[in-house]
Amino acid sequence: MSKFQPLASYRAGQTDDYKLLPLRFSELDADRYLLSNFVGEIHVLDKAVAREFFRHRLPSTSAHYAELKSKHFLLDEDSNVAIDLLALKTRTRLERVSQFTGLHLFVVTLRCEHSCPYCQVSRQNDDKTNFDMSVENSERSLDLVFKSPSPHIKIEFQGGEPLLNFRLIRHIVEGAEARNKIEKRNLDFVIATNLAVISNEILDYCRDHSIHISTSLDGPRDLHNKNRPRPGGDSYERATSGIDKVRAALGRDQISAVMTTTNSSLDRVKDIIDEYVSLSFDSIFLRPLSPYGFAVKTKWYDSYDNEKWLKFYFEGIDYIIDLNRKGVQFKETYASTVLTKMLTPFQPGYVDLMSPAGIGIGALLYNYDGAVYASDESRMLAEMGDNRFRLGTVSDEYETLISSDALLDPLEASFAASAPMCSTCAFEPYCGADPVYHHATQGDYVGRKPLSGFCNRNMSIFKGLITRMESDAYTRRLFTRWANR
Amino acid sequence: MSDHATDVGVDVAFSPEASFEIEAIKRAAYRFSDRVSVEITEGPTGLRCRLRPLQCKAPGNLNDIAQEFRNEALDQDLRLKISRETEGYRNLILSLAFSKTPLGQ
Numbered sequence: 001m002s003k004f005q006p007l008a009s010y011r012a013g014q015t016d017d018y019k020l021l022p023l024r025f026s027e028l029d030a031d032r033y034l035l036s037n038f039v040g041e042i043h044v045l046d047k048a049v050a051r052e053f054f055r056h057r058l059p060s061t062s063a064h065y066a067e068l069k070s071k072h073f074l075l076d077e078d079s080n081v082a083i084d085l086l087a088l089k090t091r092t093r094l095e096r097v098s099q100f101t102g103l104h105l106f107v108v109t110l111r112c113e114h115s116c117p118y119c120q121v122s123r124q125n126d127d128k129t130n131f132d133m134s135v136e137n138s139e140r141s142l143d144l145v146f147k148s149p150s151p152h153i154k155i156e157f158q159g160g161e162p163l164l165n166f167r168l169i170r171h172i173v174e175g176a177e178a179r180n181k182i183e184k185r186n187l188d189f190v191i192a193t194n195l196a197v198i199s200n201e202i203l204d205y206c207r208d209h210s211i212h213i214s215t216s217l218d219g220p221r222d223l224h225n226k227n228r229p230r231p232g233g234d235s236y237e238r239a240t241s242g243i244d245k246v247r248a249a250l251g252r253d254q255i256s257a258v259m260t261t262t263n264s265s266l267d268r269v270k271d272i273i274d275e276y277v278s279l280s281f282d283s284i285f286l287r288p289l290s291p292y293g294f295a296v297k298t299k300w301y302d303s304y305d306n307e308k309w310l311k312f313y314f315e316g317i318d319y320i321i322d323l324n325r326k327g328v329q330f331k332e333t334y335a336s337t338v339l340t341k342m343l344t345p346f347q348p349g350y351v352d353l354m355s356p357a358g359i360g361i362g363a364l365l366y367n368y369d370g371a372v373y374a375s376d377e378s379r380m381l382a383e384m385g386d387n388r389f390r391l392g393t394v395s396d397e398y399e400t401l402i403s404s405d406a407l408l409d410p411l412e413a414s415f416a417a418s419a420p421m422c423s424t425c426a427f428e429p430y431c432g433a434d435p436v437y438h439h440a441t442q443g444d445y446v447g448r449k450p451l452s453g454f455c456n457r458n459m460s461i462f463k464g465l466i467t468r469m470e471s472d473a474y475t476r477r478l479f480t481r482w483a484n485r
Numbered sequence: 486m487s488d489h490a491t492d493v494g495v496d497v498a499f500s501p502e503a504s505f506e507i508e509a510i511k512r513a514a515y516r517f518s519d520r521v522s523v524e525i526t527e528g529p530t531g532l533r534c535r536l537r538p539l540q541c542k543a544p545g546n547l548n549d550i551a552q553e554f555r556n557e558a559l560d561q562d563l564r565l566k567i568s569r570e571t572e573g574y575r576n577l578i579l580s581l582a583f584s585k586t587p588l589g590q
Contacts, residue, residue: 020567022575022578023567025560025563025564054567087581090582091582094582424561448519450519
């Protein structure tokens with residue numbers, strides 16, 4: 001005799017009289033809808049079944065009924081905790097908004113010894129020290145950092161090549177640590193560097209101050225060096241040797257890498273992933289070019305369209321899934337971020353995928369010249385002559401910066417839950433508003449979504465990931481692991 | 486009235502018996518705004534939408550687009566009904582969610 005009653009016995013006496021809870025639905029493909037609710041639960045239904053469900057005609061004996069009930073898409077006479085649970089999950093999902101700015105980007109110099117044609121930050125030659133941040137501005141910036149109420153503060157050093165102004169990095173790190181003796185926040189440091197000029201002295205300092213390193217690696221030697229020219233043509237050699245040195249000095253998990261997709265990358269996604277695997281990375285971030293800086297000026301941004309990039313991306317995702325099937329534990333970072341939003345109650349603080357938008361709320365950027373911007377992309381836009389997202393300067397009061405029209409206007413206008421098309425989109429809980437992208441490409445904070453490359457790319461990624469999970473049990477387990485790591 | 490020199494297009498009609506909301510039709514028109522312009526008129530025979538291909542885009546098969554547009558309008562109409570039906574719960578859940586924050590006091 002079974003230890004448990006059959007499922008039918010729990011349904012005895014249950015009527016088919018249920019109420020719908022707030023939900024959205026979008027077409028997943030020709031035959032199926034994706035249903036989501038505002039806490040991000042998802043459920044895929046055949047269109048015919050979904051229409052029956054919406055019309056209150058789904059019998060409680062249906063295989064979907066219990067799942068729809070457990071995911072809070074319906075309410076019946078014995079689901080008395082659904083409303084409380086939905087409220088609790090809603091509060092959890094929005095918690096990050098109330099914590100406010102956790103990521104603080106310091107552009108310590110705009111100088112760089114590389115001359116990448118796709119550079120999105122419009123770097124300057126490495127002999128122009130007037131593109132360095134001053135000590136005074138770095139201290140004013142630190143004052144602003146600790147005005148943020150966030151219990152987690154991450155200071156990321158950007159460039160140019162930030163190691164060309166390492167003296168100032170030391171000053172900022174020590175200044176932040178001194179302030180944090182009183183503030184007692186969870187304080188992290190990251191240096192985003194190409195590793196070309198890293199030295200033992202810098203490595204020792206990073207080890208002593210628990211500084212994480214983020215670097216750029218575009219793929220195998222020929223591709224990386226083509227994308228990232230520097231005097232001597234040895235960017236790849238310096239990057240890979242730097243990766244080894246960082247691991248030896250700081251530990252294996254203290255370095256991560258990102259790649260940027262160029263036209264030359266498009267038919268080489270497997271080579272690129274193999275390069276990362278051979279260098280013992282456990283993840284890769286497959287990134288398209290963004291519409292800022294030299295990438296626009298040199299027309300590299302226009303060298304491929306969304307369709308080509310998405311083909312590249314999903315060829316990469318499928319290859320990574322196959323690698324995992326063969327026992328190689330490896331993941332794609334953007335997919336993992338999206339899957340965390342889909343499959344867990346947690347909200348990764350990825351600026352592009354936040355609504356309200358991540359500008360200001362998710363990140364603030366202190367530029368080398370003392371200007372304060374709402375995000376990294378905001379200063380990229382400013383280097384192109386568009387100061388729309390310049391909030392003020394490091395001499396301004398924190399309250400003045402975060403209540404500036406330059407921040408509040410785009411935040412309010414672009415709020416996805418009230419933007420046309422987004423407000424009814426089932427993928428909205430996983431997506432973001434990105435007013436900087438839409439301003440850059442359409443001259444409007446919201447943008448017309450049918451014409452938006454951001455919307456098209458993300459919708460395709462969401463659908464592609466869900467379709468793969470729905471069609472293969474192994475992929476679902478793998479994606480669940482990615483979401484929870 | 487037409488702002489096209491040659492009126493290439495296709496009509497999609499929604500009879501009064503189908504009781505489509507004009508808001509649903511407008512939302513469907515917005516979603517299709519990368520492919521066609523939509524002129525909506527309301528008369529005794531119901532709502533009529535004239536779909537015209539955008540000049541910068543290839544017309545494609547307008548009849549296929551018209552079918553897609555009709556299905557999209559159906560979805561949008563259903564979304565409005567669900568949104569209205571669940572409005573009370575949505576407000577209740579949000580007020581519970583924020584009841585312990587300064588906003589809820």
